[in-house]
Amino acid sequence: MEFVNPEGLRLDGRRPMEMRQLRAEIGAVAKADGSAVFEMGNTKVIAAVYGPREVQNRSQQINDQALVRCEYSMANFSTGDRRRKPKGDRRSTEISLVIRQTMEACILTHLMPRSQIDIYVQVLQADGGTRSACINAATLALADAGIPMRDLVTSCSAGYLNSTPLLDLNYVEDSAGGPDVTVGILPKLDKVTLLQMDAKLPIDIFENVMQLAAEGCKAIANYIREVLLENTKQLEYRRGL
Amino acid sequence: MLHSKTFNKKTRGGRIQKLVREVYLRDDIYCGASFCKSCEDKSKARLTAAASTILILDTNVVLNQIDLLENPAVEDVVLLSVVLQEVKNKNSAVYGRIRNLIDNPARRFVVFSNEFHRDTYVQTMAGESPNDRNDRAIRVASRWYQSHLGDAVKVLLITNDRENKRKATEEGVSAETIESYVKSLGQPALLDLLVQPASEDVIMEEVEDMRPSKRKVVYPEHKPMSEITSGLTKGIYHQGKIRVNRYNPFEAYVGSESIGDEIVIYGRGNMNRAFDGDVVAVELLPQDQWHEEKSLSIVDEEDDEEDVHLVPGSADDAPRTTDPVSSSTSDTSPVSSRPSGCVVGIIKRNWHSYCGSLEPMPMPAGSGSLVNALFVSKDRRIPKIRIQTRQLENLLDKRIIVAVDSWDRQSRYPSGHYVRSIGEIGDRDTETELVLIENDIDARPFSTQVLACLPPLPWSVSSEDLNKSNRIDLRHLHVFSVDPPGCKDIDDALHCTMLPTGNFEVGVHIADVTNFVHPGTPLDDEATQRGTSVYLVERRIDMLPKPLTEDICSLRADVERLAFSVIWEMTPEAEIISTKYTKSVIKSCAALSYVEAQARMDDSRLVDPVTKDLRNMNALAKIMRQRRIQRGALTLASAEVKFQIDTETHDPLDIGMYQIREANQMVEEFMLAANVSVAEKILKEFPACSLLRRHPTPTKEMLEPLLRTAAAVGLTLDFSSSKALADSLDRAVSDDPYFNKLIRIMATRCMTQAVYFCSGELSPPEFLHYGLAAPLYTHFTSPIRRYADVIVHRLLAASIGIYKLPTIFRDRPQLTSIADNLNYRHRNAQMASRGSVELHTLIYFRNRPTDTEARIVKMRSNGFIVFVPKFGIEGPVYLAPRGDKGGGEWFLDDQQQRIKKMDGSISYGILQAVKIHLEVVEPQPNRPKLQLTLV
The missing domain is CATH 2.40.50.700 (OB fold (Dihydrolipoamide Acetyltransferase, E2P))
Known part of the structure; x- marks a missing residue:
């Protein structure tokens, strides 16, 4: 199938190096300590953060750092076909783990020993790149909750179809079966915290694709920073400063 | 600007699903007119200011009138992305051609992505069909163009859809039909290129008025698609590709998976307008109508007839005839066992x-x-x-x-x-071009991009090449090549030295083409497309540009050349002790022809090193050959002929059978051994993505004609294995010296052709090469003229760690498609060679009516087919006058394969030698053909 036409446009009218439209909103769940909604095109996820709080299960308590827990799930209505997905399936477990590890790497856990941080992410609408969207939403929610972090973590995916590196694959492109590289970076520190690919790709092309995804992450980081700044301004305004 | 597109789709499970897709509407899509003031990017602008009209084409125009569009008279065309998408969905061949036009910098065709342009995107309105929506999109885009470019140019929508044209005019877009536009150009020759509107577009009454006498229905109606689909699922109809008999256009076969057999279709009526290669739906006829073909007479309904042609090289080229033994006298049932049917609908046109x-x-x-x-x-x-x-x-x-x-x-x-x-x-160049076009062979000169990939000339081995650690210096060896006389693209050379241990070191050195042809370059792409060099009688169409084939890669005598070498250590009993693969630098000391090599070996007075090496190699080759035959390799014969061409006029001066010498067999033996060694090596290293060559075991049906002939002359052939067949072929001797060769030629044509394949696609037992009795085989030894060898070179280089494996090998579907293309090109090249030989045979006999000896190879009710060994041709000889369908004084005995005169005075049997007269006749003007008559 042709994913990039000879005019250089993708199926949805983007060019290969273009991301989908981003939208983010902080404070979607009032009860949570921090929450956010993050959209990348038609992919929409919600994240809620609780903590740091007392460890619920004493046996899991860590004495020198905080326990980070993460739960990923997909809403039953998130895909077109109303299939009931059992909770805790392999895919969800894997993504939960990925998100937890990524977030753990940037949270300053040693500042909050013997406590627990819960991150809940749920996909409201899935159109490819849910993993990245969840990480971005979780970052925003953690920032909203005021949890100390080394840097913002942002994530973006890139693929390689029709011999062209493509940024931010949507569902149609994602299900084409080509390689899909998901990268998570700490933009200020310029460090990679997440790198996933489940396909074969020659190393030189892989580098290009990964570079592209990292560029995407940086663009997302800029956007998230703007959103946070805007949010802080709002908070300042409300406090009447 | 973001928009979302919502539509409903039926899933494979049959449920209805609502799909939502994003559409990003852009403001950076440009109109493509170089004179436009508002569009910034001019890099793709092709429409010139000189153009007074800009054409926007409707889908039906592109689909039907592609031949006209390819004519340079039509320029300044805008193709909308909605049109391209529709064309692509409906006809991928036309899509490919229109894409070629767009890519051609000499033509002024531009693409306008109206579907993603902010101002020209249209959303489907409630109750609007996709077709109407697309038509509207075309009109909206046309209007946008007119307002965007202003009044300086006229934007003309060309559509043959009357409704669309009417609406366009209403909306203020000027629209015309293609006919009226072409008429306005004032070039009457262009009108011939116009496709006549299909009957659905023409109002029926008009036709009725025009030709009242011809309103006769000739063919039954095609069933509607819905009925065909339901018929296929119910098993009433059978789907398959129709193949028309090359030798009898009134007979066709449909290979059907649903009944696991071929359905025979007799007559144009039953074929119901199907063309060769169409995918059709067939309904079986009731069993009592499974009638026989009328005893295989040479003549058929119309004035078509069998021509004299070259002897087929394999079963793929051979005429397909039904089996008269199983169908007539020997069969007890009066009706044929072969199902016959009729076409009820055409699923895909070819x-x-x-x-x-x-x-x-x-x-x-x-x-x-x-x-x-x-x-x-x-x-x-x-x-x-x-x-x-x-x-x-x-x-x-x-x-x-x-x-x-x-x-x-x-x-x-x-x-x-x-x-x-x-x-x-009749002009030789025309006819040669015809042969090329028929076989889809690209004989155009190489483009400048391709030529730019060549190393600068004059080229010689540089010190850089010599110093590479992975290239060893073999210039001290006595390397020589043996090829046909006058061969300029020498891609293989040999050497053989005696080691102190008494063993031999034998090397096969192949031109290192991959050192010059790198993956992903235009040169490589061109070679992939061409697939093989094509050898015609008077010219050669190269796969690679001439400087590479004849100079840089050619392993000529006394020059240093780069090579890829396979070096064995062999015992005097020709047992391989070790094999080494390496890139090398060689300096050939002699480029011999087969005749020269043979003469050297035979001349006992010569004791120079090269001659000694030749003799040693020949001894080894003989042992290897013997061993191969013991394993069951078939020695098949071909009826290849050779022309002597006049250097001035290029007219053929003489034809004769190609003579095979011991030297040919010697070279062949080492090439086979190299190919087998390389195949083992690459398969071991890359089990999933190696390119190999296999030759399928022939099926019983394919061997049937040979068995029948053999039985008629009292010979039994054993087909249980290739070994058994080889042995029984060896036993097939009679007092006639040519008998054995004839049987071998007939056996050859029962075999299918060997094919390239990707090792990941098949299981190891299927890798077998039947003819060579080799479990593994590939092509390594002719990279100058075959692309398969280039691929194998890359695989081998990667397997010994010299180069990285190109990315293409990771993509199995693409590798398979390359293998398929190679098979297709290879076959076409063969067909073209045959076509060229046939053409030259005709030219040769034009002024030389000849009497010669021929062999009867096939019986017919009113004559027989003879094979002329001297010229390698085959053709019909009529005993009864034309039009008399065998009911006359001749009687055909199928069992005995004899044709007898009713009064018993004369009879002819199969394989019998007859004297015939060859002459070129012209029954119709401009249609010369070769006629064979009995003397």
Whole structure:
């Protein structure tokens, strides 16, 4: 199938190096300590953060750092076909783990020993790149909750179809079966915290694709920073400063 | 600007699903006019200020009138992305052609992505069909163009859809039909290229008025698609690709998976307008109508007849005839066991353009008026095609190309249109070009991009090449090459030295083409496409540009050349002790021809090193050959012929059978050994992505004709294994010295052709090469003229760690498609060679009526087919006068394969030698053909 036409446009009218439209909103769940909604095109996820709080299960308590827990799930209505997905399936477990590890790497856990941080992410609408969207939403929610972090973590995916590196694959492109590289970076520190690919790709092309995804992450980081700044301004305004 | 597109789709499970897709509407899509002031990016702008009109085409125009669009008279065309998408979905061949036009920098065709442009995107309105929506999108885009470019130019929408045209005019867009536009150009020749509107577009009454006498329905109606689909699922109809018998266009076969057998279709009526290669739906006829073909007479319904042609090289080229033994006398049941059927519908057409000429007809009074003419394709499987032309006087004596447009029930023949003419009939260049076009061979000169990939000339081995750690210096060895005389593209050379241990070191050195042809370059792409060099009688069409084939890569004598070497250590008993693969630098000390090499070996006075090496190698080769034959390799014979060509006029001076010497066999033996060694190596290293060559075991049905012939002359052949067959072929001797060769030639044509494949696609037992009795085989030894060898070179280089494996090998579907293309090109190259030989045979006999000896190879009710060994041709000899379908004084005994005169005075048996007279006759003007008559 042709994913990039000879005019250089993708199926949805983007060019290969273009991301989908981003939208983010902080404070979607009032009860949570921090929450956010993050959209990348038609992919929409919600994240809620609780903590740091007392460890619920004493046996899991860590004495020198905080326990980070993460739960990923997909809403039953998130895909077109109303299939009931059992909770805790392999895919969800894997993504939960990925998100937890990524977030753990940037949270300053040693500042909050013997406590627990819960991150809940749920996909409201899935159109490819849910993993990245969840990480971005979780970052925003953690920032909203005021949890100390080394840097913002942002994530973006890139693929390689029709011999062209493509940024931010949507569902149609994602299900084409080509390689899909998901990268998570700490933009200020310029460090990679997440790198996933489940396909074969020659190393030189892989580098290009990964570079592209990292560029995407940086663009997302800029956007998230703007959103946070805007949010802080709002908070300042409300406090009447 | 973001928009979302919502539509409903039926899933495979049959449920309805609502899908939502994003559409990003852009403001950076430019109109492509170089004179436009508002669009910034001019890099893709092709429309020039000189153009007074800009054409926007509707989908139906692109689909039907592609031949016209390819004519340079049509320029300044805007193709909307909605149109391209529709074209792509409906006809991928046309899509490919229109894409070529767009990519051609000489043509002024631009693409406008209206579907993603902010101002021209249209959303489907409630209740609007996709078709109407697309038509509206075209009109919106046309209007946008007019307002965008202003009044300086006229934007013209070309559509043959009346509704669309009416609406466009209403909305203020100027629209015209393609006919009226072409008429306004004032070039009458262009009108011939126009496709006549299919019957659905024409109002029926008009037709009725025009030709009242011809309103006769000739063919049964095709069933509607819905009925075919339900019929297929119910098992009433059977789907398959129809293949028309090359030697009898009134008989066709449909290979059907649903009944696991071939369905035979007799007659044009049953074939119901299907063309060769169409995917059709077939309904089986009731069993009592599974009638016999009338005893295989040579003549058929119309004036078509069997031609004299070259002897087929394999089962793929051989005529397919039903089996008279199982069907007639020996069979107890009166009806045939082969199911026959009729076509009820055509699922996918395989129409393309065809080469041929017009049927001779009297010139009409006034010139330049519209005339109906009948076109006869060179390919006999294609029916005559009716075309309309205004330039009959120009076309009558020309070879022309014609495309098919439609075939309705009322007409006996399909209608088409003239595309272009090639040249005069009978002219050698024209006929050669025809052969090339028919076989889809690209004989154009290489493009500048391709030539830019070549190393600068004069080229010589540089010190850099020598110093590479992975290239060893073998210049001290006595390397020599043995090839046909006059060979310029020498891709293999050999050496053989005696080691102190008494063993031999034997090396096969192959031109290192991959050192110059790198993956992903235009040169490589071109070579992938061409696939193989094509050898015609008087010329060669190269796969790689001449500097590479004849100079840089060619392992000529006394120059240093880069090579890829396979070096064995062999015992004097020709047992391989070790194998080494390496890139090397060699310096050939002699480029011998087969004759020279043979003469050296035979001349006992010569004791120079090269001659000694030759003798040693020959001794080894003989042992290897013997061992191979013991394993069951078949020694098959071919009826290859060789022409002597006049250097000035390029006319053939003499023909003779190709003679095979010991030297040929020696070289062949080492090439086979190298190929086998390389195949083992690459398969071991890359089990999933190696390119190998296999030769399938022939099936019993394929061997049937040979068995029957053998039985008639009292010979039993054992087909249980290739070894058994080889042995029984060896035993097939009689007092006739030519008998054995004849049997071998007939055996060869029962085999299928060997094919390339990707090792990941099949299981190891299927890798077998039947003819060579080798479990693994590939092509390594001719990278200059075969692309498969280039691929294998890359695989081998990667397997010994010299180069990285190109990315293409990771993509199995793509590798498979390359292998398929190679098979296709390889086969076409062979067909073209045969076509060229046939053409030259005809030229040769034009002034030389000859008497010669021939062998009867096939019996017919009114004659027999003879094979002329001396010239490698085969053709019919009629005993009864034409038109008499065997009911006369001749009687055919199928069991004995004999034809007897009723009074018993004369009889002819199969394989019998007869004297025949060869002569070129011209039964119709411009249609010369070779005729064989009994002396």
